[in-house]
Amino acid sequence: MGTKSSRPRATARLRISSAALALGAVATATVFGAGAAGAASPHARAARSVDLNDTANLHLQNKHGIELKEGGTAKGNLGGPLYLQLKVTSTRSVTANVQVYPKGGSISGNAKASYKVSGSTATFSGTLAITKGSGTYSKAKASALKFSGTIQRSNDAVTVHVSGPMAY
Amino acid sequence: MLALLVFGLSCASAQAAETVALQTSFTPNRLGASTTIGFGFTIGSTTGGLPSPLTHVSLRMPKGMNYVTTTLGLSVCKPELLSEKGLSGCPPNSRLGYGSAFVEVPFGSASGQEIPEIQALMGPAHEGNIVVLFYANGLAPVYAQIVFAGELLPGEGAFGGNLDTTIPEIKSVTNGPPVSIIKVKSTIGPEHLTYYKRVHGKLVGYKPQGISLPTKCPRGGFPFSAQFTFLDGSQVIANHSVPCPPPTHKKK
Numbered sequence: 001m002g003t004k005s006s007r008p009r010a011t012a013r014l015r016i017s018s019a020a021l022a023l024g025a026v027a028t029a030t031v032f033g034a035g036a037a038g039a040a041s042p043h044a045r046a047a048r049s050v051d052l053n054d055t056a057n058l059h060l061q062n063k064h065g066i067e068l069k070e071g072g073t074a075k076g077n078l079g080g081p082l083y084l085q086l087k088v089t090s091t092r093s094v095t096a097n098v099q100v101y102p103k104g105g106s107i108s109g110n111a112k113a114s115y116k117v118s119g120s121t122a123t124f125s126g127t128l129a130i131t132k133g134s135g136t137y138s139k140a141k142a143s144a145l146k147f148s149g150t151i152q153r154s155n156d157a158v159t160v161h162v163s164g165p166m167a168y
Numbered sequence: 169m170l171a172l173l174v175f176g177l178s179c180a181s182a183q184a185a186e187t188v189a190l191q192t193s194f195t196p197n198r199l200g201a202s203t204t205i206g207f208g209f210t211i212g213s214t215t216g217g218l219p220s221p222l223t224h225v226s227l228r229m230p231k232g233m234n235y236v237t238t239t240l241g242l243s244v245c246k247p248e249l250l251s252e253k254g255l256s257g258c259p260p261n262s263r264l265g266y267g268s269a270f271v272e273v274p275f276g277s278a279s280g281q282e283i284p285e286i287q288a289l290m291g292p293a294h295e296g297n298i299v300v301l302f303y304a305n306g307l308a309p310v311y312a313q314i315v316f317a318g319e320l321l322p323g324e325g326a327f328g329g330n331l332d333t334t335i336p337e338i339k340s341v342t343n344g345p346p347v348s349i350i351k352v353k354s355t356i357g358p359e360h361l362t363y364y365k366r367v368h369g370k371l372v373g374y375k376p377q378g379i380s381l382p383t384k385c386p387r388g389g390f391p392f393s394a395q396f397t398f399l400d401g402s403q404v405i406a407n408h409s410v411p412c413p414p415p416t417h418k419k420k
Contacts (some may be wrong), residue, residue: 064200066234066382088236090322091329092296113238116296119244124235153239154365 052145053163054100056082060156068160078102084125084160086151092116094124096147099161105135108164111147122151128162142166184215190406192216192392195359195417197413199385202238202378204357205229209394209406211350218272220398221346224334224337230390230410231328232382235298235320239377240264240356241290242363250303251315255287261363261376264288264300267354267358271306272346273340282306286354300331300356314338326391337399385412 054076062069066088074082080102087095096111113126128147133140145164151157204364207227213219219293245258269271272281284306290335291299300322306312357378364371381390389409396404 063237064383066232066236066380068237084235088234091235091298091320092322094236114296116293117241117298118293119290120242151236153242156237 005019009163013025035166036051047139047167049165051163051165052076052142053159054078055159056084058082058084058158058160060158063156068156068158070156070160073125074100074102078107082160084158086158088115094126098128098147098160102137103136105133105168107137107140108132109142109145113147120153122153124149124151130166133168137168140168176233184213184217184396186219186396186404187212187214187400188394188396188406189313190392190394190408192352192408192410194390194410195355195406197381197410198416199381199413200383200403201381202358203381204355204359204378206353206355206357207392207394208325208351208353209396211348211396214244218274218348219350220348220400220402221337222335222349223337223399224395224397225331226395227318227331228323228327228393228395229329229331230375230386230392231323231326232384234380234382235330237331237377238379239363240358240361240379241292241298241377244292245289247291247301247317250289251303251313254305254313254355255303258289263361263363264290264292265355265357266360267352269304269349270351271338271349274345275348281350287354288354288356291317297321300333301410302333302354312338326386328391333350333372403411406413 016116023158054073054074056074058070058072060068063081064079068086070084070086072082074080078100080100082098082100085097092115094113094115096110096113098111102108107129107130109130111126111128113124115122115124123150130140142164145166147160147162148158149158188209191208194203196203211219211222212365220245241262241264243261243301245262248258268283269284269286270283271282280381284304287303289301289303291301293299300320302318304314314336316334316336318331321330321332323329336348340347358376361376362373363376364373389411391404391407391409393407396406
């Protein structure tokens with residue numbers, strides 16, 4: 001399992017009184033290096049990070065052409081419903097879109113992986129990049145998470161594993 | 169379906185050149201559906217004599233075929249067991265298809281012919297690539313069981329996969345000349361195959377899922393192209409396309 005951490009900062013939920021805000025809104029925005037949206041918010045927080053080590057057992061929901069749509073529940077630091085669309089790009093490679101819905105938000109990512117068949121199972125292994133987040137994870141960022149898994153070829157059940165550091 | 173006939177690019181123009189006609193099919197030919205791929209070729213010679221023995225075939229298959237969701241080859245057949253025991257040495261769930269071949273066996277001035285049975289089976293993967301084992305069972309006039317392997321390599325351009333197969337030299341008799349392959353046809357797909365699984369302790373037969381066709385057909389049909397290499401060093405490229413299926417009209 002992974003570990004969550006926060007960088008200490010003056011950023012951690014700094015409360016600014018309304019008087020101070022009124023007097024020094026421009027200065028505050030400059031200090032925090034934020035744009036208009038940042039200046040409007042009385043709260044600021046440092047980027048947090050989490051070391052992912054999450055696994056999900058997925059079952060086939062839909063199969064269309066060269067795409068498998070899978071769903072299940074992720075276990076780990078970002079536990080919650082997880083959806084995976086696996087697309088075959090060649091005899092040896094797949095691409096995937098992943099959406100996970102942990103408590104307080106959602107995270108989406110794209111993955112590229114090599115693919116190989118070995119009898120009743122097939123395996124894939126590659127990297128995943130976070131492309132979008134919402135809620136708590138609206139600033140989620142990661143570019144080269146490890147992305148791997150196994151497909152049971154008889155019923156297209158997939159076990160997927162994601163690991164590596166993610167900032168949010 | 170019109171096969172394109174392409175003449176061999178022989179090194180010496182005065183020599184006999186091989187000709188090859190390639191034929192391919194999908195059964196059923198329906199967009200998005202699990203299918204059985206049929207492929208076959210007929211080899212001839214511009215002189216009318218025996219063509220040079222075939223040593224290598226590289227069959228390029230259309231892009232967009234779904235090789236991942238097929239349940240063909242759920243078990244793996246070990247080539248050494250296939251050589252030793254024949255088909256009984258391999259699990260039924262390793263079968264991928266079947267076919268036949270027509271060869272000319274040069275015995276002295278005359279030549280014999282035979283039609284050996286061919287079976288295609290899932291072999292152990294090589295460097296991550298799917299391996300198709302071909303088992304040719306010749307009974308007469310040459311009694312020979314031959315195992316050779318094709319490796320499914322990623323395709324390029326309009327092609328999504330390339331079944332790259334090296335064919336061993338098949339001697340007619342010890343120290344005799346090799347036989348010439350004249351005609352081959354084979355399938356890769358669930359047609360006429362039965363797989364088995366355990367349900368409540370009993371073995372139940374079922375039809376495996378084949379390679380699925382793309383949901384869109386390219387203009388001009390699904391292209392196949394094969395490069396044939398012969399013992400005399402000549403190479404021939406033959407092309408063939410499976411026509412697009414007629415559009416299906418949904419009921420309102």
